[in-house]
Amino acid sequence: MTAQGSQLRFLVFVGSVRRNGMAARVGRFVQKLLETRHHSVEVLDPKELNLGEVIQPLHFYSNPRQVPAILHHINEKIKAADGFVVVAAEYNSAISPASSSLMGNFPQSSYAYRPSAIVTYSAGE
Template structure:
């Protein structure tokens, strides 16, 4: 089954390393035949949240939000790539996610977290799990933490360590299972 899985990157820093993880995940998803567009807040330049997409009168939302809403409505799942800032998620990620709500409903999310240190950003992932559930896109049980990202992935997002390809395969297998199951259920209708 072909799936649409946007990869939402959370960092806008000029020297960010998360772009490596985002490119790695896009490649992993595309290798499975999935459509995996990168949602990069550094390129999108979203405004700080003043109004959610749904709060604009029909046809009056900024084009960037309209385009994202169109993509998100087509999505079968989401991959969220997050750094860990002060044991939490980056503000750019929160801002990117918070512009939408209903567009996430009934779709699973997979969380990829990373850090320069040995823990791979898992403290941020725990907060992101709660946030994604509240948005209506609960995370799958597995995480894909990437410790020492500067060593684990090349600048192009190619894995430098064998374990990463194996872990990514398991992660994508699990995400695909949930995405296919929920896609079938959405086709039958949703509770509201």
């Protein structure tokens, strides 16, 4: 069992907006795995957040007061996290557009100096 002092806060990014896609399922699997080890986990699901394609990331706003509240909110979660897990299916031999769009809304500095992991999956065909 993990000691109380070493409990970590993870953010799990899932990367599909497909109806009946597998992303949320894989995200829940990763969440349970980390929770079994007594870490705290929040899953960020682009389908629920509904940010759409990244057009203007947070760090592109010249006036910070115009940044949508949802971007500020997620950015604070990213900055507060101890580590990240990116749950990504392969889409045309690359990361899925939904993953890339979600994560691309935030500056590199928000993610910096924390460990990250990638969990990939496929349809198994």
